[in-house]
Amino acid sequence: MRKRENQRRGKKPDNAVYQALTTISQFGINMLVPIFLCSFFGILLDRKMGTSCFFMIALFFVGALAGFRNVFLLARRIYGGKEEQAPYGEKKEDRDS
Numbered sequence: 001m002r003k004r005e006n007q008r009r010g011k012k013p014d015n016a017v018y019q020a021l022t023t024i025s026q027f028g029i030n031m032l033v034p035i036f037l038c039s040f041f042g043i044l045l046d047r048k049m050g051t052s053c054f055f056m057i058a059l060f061f062v063g064a065l066a067g068f069r070n071v072f073l074l075a076r077r078i079y080g081g082k083e084e085q086a087p088y089g090e091k092k093e094d095r096d097s
Contacts, residue, residue: 023078030070038063 042059046052 027071031067034066035063
């Protein structure tokens, strides 16, 4: 109903809300996936090795560090930080010249 009213009035749909939700979702996914995967592998290692929860705790923190790194890189890319470098510290070539 609101969409039809906005079309009649000549207003464009507000995409800023959708972009914000997408960004928030990306931050959440980039943080949670490494934590869950590392915790899952930690549980598997604990079962295989017969330890109580050593690997799960250790890999949980590894996953948390990886998640923070992913979120940091995503935020830097979104909010205009430095351009990412190519592997091994090589600089990317400018395509403008």
